[in-house]
Amino acid sequence: MPVKLNQGKVSLRVLKEKTDYIILGEILHYIWENFLIAGKDFFSLSPDSEEFKKKVELYIKKALAFYQEPLPQRKNISEKVKEIIEKIFKSNEFGNFKELIKKEDIVAIYREPEGFFKEDSDFLDLRPDIIIKKKDEWIILELKLHKEFDKTQLENYYTLLKKIFPNDNIKVYLISFEPFKVELIYYQKANVDEKMSSYPTQLPLFKNFN
Amino acid sequence: MKRCLLIPPSSHFLKTLTNLFLDKYSLNNPNILKVWCIFPTKRAGLYFKNYLKEKAELKKIRAGFFPKVQSLEEFVENLYTDLTDFPSPQVPDVLKVFAFLGVLKKKKSFF
Numbered sequence: 621m622p623v624k625l626n627q628g629k630v631s632l633r634v635l636k637e638k639t640d641y642i643i644l645g646e647i648l649h650y651i652w653e654n655f656l657i658a659g660k661d662f663f664s665l666s667p668d669s670e671e672f673k674k675k676v677e678l679y680i681k682k683a684l685a686f687y688q689e690p691l692p693q694r695k696n697i698s699e700k701v702k703e704i705i706e707k708i709f710k711s712n713e714f715g716n717f718k719e720l721i722k723k724e725d726i727v728a729i730y731r732e733p734e735g736f737f738k739e740d741s742d743f744l745d746l747r748p749d750i751i752i753k754k755k756d757e758w759i760i761l762e763l764k765l766h767k768e769f770d771k772t773q774l775e776n777y778y779t780l781l782k783k784i785f786p787n788d789n790i791k792v793y794l795i796s797f798e799p800f801k802v803e804l805i806y807y808q809k810a811n812v813d814e815k816m817s818s819y820p821t822q823l824p825l826f827k828n829f830n
Numbered sequence: 831m832k833r834c835l836l837i838p839p840s841s842h843f844l845k846t847l848t849n850l851f852l853d854k855y856s857l858n859n860p861n862i863l864k865v866w867c868i869f870p871t872k873r874a875g876l877y878f879k880n881y882l883k884e885k886a887e888l889k890k891i892r893a894g895f896f897p898k899v900q901s902l903e904e905f906v907e908n909l910y911t912d913l914t915d916f917p918s919p920q921v922p923d924v925l926k927v928f929a930f931l932g933v934l935k936k937k938k939s940f941f
Contacts, residue, residue, distance in 0.1 A: 685917035733863045736883060737893035743883050753860065783893035784858050
C-alpha cells in the first residue's frame with residue numbers, strides 16, 4: 621500500500637525565505653545608508669556621471685554579497701535597483717531630501733541604532749533605520765520600498781527619542797523609494813522654557829521649587 | 831586607560847561584564863551607539879542586552895540606547911563586505927577573517 625503524505629502548504633515567511641521585494645528593499649536600504657555615511661557628498665553627484673554609476677555599481681555588489689547563492693534573480697535585482705536609484709536622483713522630491721541632510725548641519729549619523737523603552741511593564745526593543753543628530757534637532761529616517769506599512773513602528777521610534785530627549789526638537793520622516801517620497805510623520809518642537817531655567821546656575825533638583 | 835579586564839571564572843561572566851560596562855557608559859547618552867560589543871555567539875549578545883535592560887530597570891531608566899551588539903560571525907561578515915571592493919558571497923568565513931586581520935594590521939594603533 622503506498623504511503624500517503626499529507627503535508628500542508630508552508631508560507632515563505634515561516635521558512636524565512638525572502639521574496640524579491642524584500643531583497644530589493646533590503647538592498648536599497650543598505651545602499652541608501654552607505655550613501656548617507658559616505659564621507660564625500662554623494663547626493664550632489666549627477667546621475668549621468670561616471671563616478672555616480674561606479675559608486676552605485678559598487679554598493680549594489682556589496683549589498684548582494686550578503687545573499688548566498690543560489691540567487692538566480694541577482695542580475696534582475698541589480699538592474700531594478702539601478703533603475704530605482706536613477707529615478708530617485710532625477711525626481712523633484714529628491715531636492716527636499718538633500719535639504720534634509722545638509723552636511724554642514726549634521727553632527728552625527730547613527731546607522732541602525734538599537735534602543736529600548738519601557739511601556740507598562742514590558743520593554744520594547746527598537747531599531748530605527750537611521751538617526752541623524754543635527755545641531756538643534758534629532759531626525760529619524762525610516763526607509764521603506766513602498767509607502768504602505770504599519771505606522772505604530774514610527775510612533776514607537778518617536779516615543780523612544782521623546783523619552784530620552786524630552787526637551788529637544790525631534791522629527792520622524794518616512795522615506796519611500798518607489799515612488800520616491802519624503803514625508804514628515806511626527807514632529808516635536810523643543811520646549812525652550814524647560815531648557816532655559818530661570819537662573820542659569822540653578823540645580824535641576826530645585827527647579828520645581830520656583 | 832585599561833584595555834583588558836579580567837573577569838574571574840567564579841563570577842557570572844555576562845552580569846559582571848554588564849556592571850563593568852555600565853560603570854563607564856550611560857544608556858541614555860547617544861555616545862553609547864559608537865561602542866561595539868562583539869560576542870562569540872548571537873545568544874550571548876542577546877543575554878547581554880537583557881542584562882542591560884535589567885540594570886536599566888533597577889536604575890529607573892525608562893528609555894535608552896544599546897551599544898552595537900554583534901556576534902563574531904556578523905562582525906566579520908559586515909567588515910569583509912564593507913572593506914572589500916568586490917566582495918563575493920561565495921567566500922568562506924575563514925577567508926573573510928583575513929580581510930579583518932588585514933585591517934587590524936593597517937591600524938596598528940588599535941592594539
